[in-house]
Amino acid sequence: MQHRDASVLGLQAPLRSAVTCSVAGFGIIRGGSELLETLRRNPVAAPGTPLPAGFLKHAEKQTVAGLAAVYQAIYNFDLARVEQRHWGVIAAPTFLGRSGMADALARFAVEGAWGISPHLIPHQSLHAVSGTISQSLRIHGPNFGVGGAPGAVVEAVLAAASLLALPGIPGIWLVLTDHEREFIPVDRAEPASKCEPEPDCRALALALIPGRTSSIGLSLQICPEHSRVGVTANAMPVDTIPADMHGCGSLCDVGDLIEAFAHEECRGSWRLGTSGWLRLLREDAESPC
Amino acid sequence: MLSGHDDIWITGVGAATPLGHSFAEIAEGLLAGRSGIERVSRFAVGEHPSQIAGLVADVPCPAGHERRDFDRLAPLDRLALWCAASALADAGCRPERSDRRIGLILGTAAEWLNLWEVDRCRGGRRIFEINADMEPAAASLRQRLHLSGPAIGISAACASGNIALALARRWLQMGWVDLCLAGACDMAVTPLCLAGFGNLRALSRRNDEPARASRPFDVDRDGFVMSEGGAMFVLERAEDARARTARAYGCLAGCGITSDAHNMVIPSPDPAPAVQAMEQALADAGLNPVDVDYVNAHATSTPVGDAAEVRALKVVFQEQLPHLPVSSTKSMTGHLLTAAAAVEALACLAALQHRAVPPTINLDNPDPACNLCHVPHVAQERQVKAALSNSFGFGGSNTSIVLTAA
Numbered sequence: 001m002q003h004r005d006a007s008v009l010g011l012q013a014p015l016r017s018a019v020t021c022s023v024a025g026f027g028i029i030r031g032g033s034e035l036l037e038t039l040r041r042n043p044v045a046a047p048g049t050p051l052p053a054g055f056l057k058h059a060e061k062q063t064v065a066g067l068a069a070v071y072q073a074i075y076n077f078d079l080a081r082v083e084q085r086h087w088g089v090i091a092a093p094t095f096l097g098r099s100g101m102a103d104a105l106a107r108f109a110v111e112g113a114w115g116i117s118p119h120l121i122p123h124q125s126l127h128a129v130s131g132t133i134s135q136s137l138r139i140h141g142p143n144f145g146v147g148g149a150p151g152a153v154v155e156a157v158l159a160a161a162s163l164l165a166l167p168g169i170p171g172i173w174l175v176l177t178d179h180e181r182e183f184i185p186v187d188r189a190e191p192a193s194k195c196e197p198e199p200d201c202r203a204l205a206l207a208l209i210p211g212r213t214s215s216i217g218l219s220l221q222i223c224p225e226h227s228r229v230g231v232t233a234n235a236m237p238v239d240t241i242p243a244d245m246h247g248c249g250s251l252c253d254v255g256d257l258i259e260a261f262a263h264e265e266c267r268g269s270w271r272l273g274t275s276g277w278l279r280l281l282r283e284d285a286e287s288p289c
Numbered sequence: 290m291l292s293g294h295d296d297i298w299i300t301g302v303g304a305a306t307p308l309g310h311s312f313a314e315i316a317e318g319l320l321a322g323r324s325g326i327e328r329v330s331r332f333a334v335g336e337h338p339s340q341i342a343g344l345v346a347d348v349p350c351p352a353g354h355e356r357r358d359f360d361r362l363a364p365l366d367r368l369a370l371w372c373a374a375s376a377l378a379d380a381g382c383r384p385e386r387s388d389r390r391i392g393l394i395l396g397t398a399a400e401w402l403n404l405w406e407v408d409r410c411r412g413g414r415r416i417f418e419i420n421a422d423m424e425p426a427a428a429s430l431r432q433r434l435h436l437s438g439p440a441i442g443i444s445a446a447c448a449s450g451n452i453a454l455a456l457a458r459r460w461l462q463m464g465w466v467d468l469c470l471a472g473a474c475d476m477a478v479t480p481l482c483l484a485g486f487g488n489l490r491a492l493s494r495r496n497d498e499p500a501r502a503s504r505p506f507d508v509d510r511d512g513f514v515m516s517e518g519g520a521m522f523v524l525e526r527a528e529d530a531r532a533r534t535a536r537a538y539g540c541l542a543g544c545g546i547t548s549d550a551h552n553m554v555i556p557s558p559d560p561a562p563a564v565q566a567m568e569q570a571l572a573d574a575g576l577n578p579v580d581v582d583y584v585n586a587h588a589t590s591t592p593v594g595d596a597a598e599v600r601a602l603k604v605v606f607q608e609q610l611p612h613l614p615v616s617s618t619k620s621m622t623g624h625l626l627t628a629a630a631a632v633e634a635l636a637c638l639a640a641l642q643h644r645a646v647p648p649t650i651n652l653d654n655p656d657p658a659c660n661l662c663h664v665p666h667v668a669q670e671r672q673v674k675a676a677l678s679n680s681f682g683f684g685g686s687n688t689s690i691v692l693t694a695a
């Protein structure tokens with residue numbers, strides 16, 4: 001990934017529609033089955049909010065990783081002291097439930113309706129990650145899932161920006177999860193099916209608060225982009241988009257960006273798919289607005 | 290950019306439900322007290338605990354789209370395309386000829402699970418072919434409809450439609466879009482899904498009386514009835530709609546969203562979060578409880594859920610509640626899951642337009658724990674200037690919207 005200085009990227013562009021928010025903390029989890037099973041059996045809890053041992057028993061692996069990333073952010077950035085009761089939770093998993101659904105389909109073929117777990121739908125649907133995090137942190141603000149496929153970063157940040165612009169939402173947990181690479185689940189109905197080693201599960205949790213008030217010196221500006229599908233000549237930006245912009249579509253990119261930025265290694269703007277863009281700013285940088 | 294309280298109008302509706310494939314058909318069915326529930330015949334249900342559902346047969350191909358291409362789409366994509374294209378046509382909007390910035394917010398809770406199951410039932414192996422799945426429904430719908438604005442898919446389970454409407458309203462107020470398609474679609478009546486909810490013991494087992502099975506607030510209710518369908522709406526700023534002399538179905542006046550933080554599937558015994566969602570929506574609309582003429586309840590026909598909602602309604606509406614008509618249109622449509630909130634927003638628009646409150650059918654013996662001003666069996670003539678619609682979902686979501694006459 002190429003990192004460029006903000007000044008090269010035309011950051012004096014007007015930002016009529018951008019929403020600015022600050023990163024109050026972040027957590028990044030990356031691990032295989034062994035780590036996830038440990039986290040599942042011993043769910044970490046924020047101070048004062050213990051979780052029952054079986055809390056994550058039926059959770060999808062991305063839910064386990066996403067929750068662990070949130071708790072990492074809470075501990076690393078001392079966010080337990082921040083009142084989060086009215087925060088929102090937005091989670092963007094990637095192909096959540098592929099493995100669980102493959103197992104369910106195989107069981108259904110053998111056992112019929114009787115073999116389908118009642119936990120399948122609540123824990124494998126798009127809102128399962130956000131719902132679990134909301135429950136574990138006793139958060140009473142909005143919680144919902146976004147996207148569901150690769151490239152959902154843009155959907156997630158746009159949704160987060162929309163919520164942060166609402167009065168009464170003091171903060172958002174934005175949680176992005178996926179696997180290092182999408183993997184083929186075991187086909188239990190096919191005896192010759194090979195069990196592929198499962199790639200690492202990844203999760204990035206960002207604690208976002210409105211405005212530029214973060215103590216860790218990292219802000220985001222989020223803005224939608226308008227363009228005719230497949231006809232870039234007719235693009236209709238609401239704002240002047242910096243011409244020299246990095247492409248950025250995946251959770252990995254954003255995680256790398258956040259980490260690098262936190263270590264003062266990069267700054268700049270990143271286009272997110274075709275629907276929007278994300279600009280990273282340091283607190284000490286001059287505001288482009 | 291608008292302030293937070295400028296009017297946002299609904300100027301187009303597209304829908305497909307067990308009661309019909311247009312606003313007019315569905316509104317007529319709801320006000321006639323018609324049930325859309327039947328015995329499932331699409332697949333074998335002999336071993337399923339619940340064998341009844343509301344089904345959408347043969348989603349029509351929207352004008353201007355190739356029938357062959359349409360037939361090749363997955364059922365959920367066909368449904369979403371019909372609802373969204375119909376809503377745009379109803380609003381008199383042709384994105385391919387418009388320079389207006391049109392966004393899309395689509396509620397779909399389990400589109401990949403649905404896609405993989407439908408494919409597997411047809412003998413496919415898509416769930417094992419990782420390169421086959423790349424583009425979610427919202428992105429492909431954006432492309433098919435030539436929309437120029439951002440498109441996102443969201444899920445808050447049964448509350449998804451209200452959250453899509455709330456975000457769309459926000460995008461318009463922020464100046465992110467000039468017009469926004471928002472709503473939700475679900476084609477969840479599949480063998481696994483029916484089995485999963487059945488094994489959760491959430492579904493009615495009144496298999497011999499499909500049309501009488503969904504009976505919210507009734508003392509003999511025994512669970513909800515699954516259903517499928519969707520509704521999409523075109524939202525725009527009132528000043529823009531007036532400028533083009535667009536017809537308005539109503540105004541999306543307020544939204545409230547909270548979470549229980551209690552359990553993934555069981556409603557909180559504490560009514561406070563649901564109360565806060567309703568109070569937020571009323572405050573956002575600048576209304577007091579006394580200004581509300583009709584409540585479309587979430588009431589799914591489960592023993593626990595209906596009573597929990599009544600407790601929350603009592604806190605919000607207090608002494609007004611015995612005189613405030615409350616009904617559950619799920620008694621006719623069944624529970625459309627992800628699409629429920631969107632279809633119930635349509636029911637509220639029907640109440641505004643037709644000056645009548647849709648009934649709760651099958652309400653033969655109201656549960657004493659659900660003592661409300663019910664509208665049993667038949668619609669009630671009443672001028673509705675403001676309607677509040679509740680939708681609650683798995684994951685603990687509580688949402689309320691307020692729709693008013695434009």
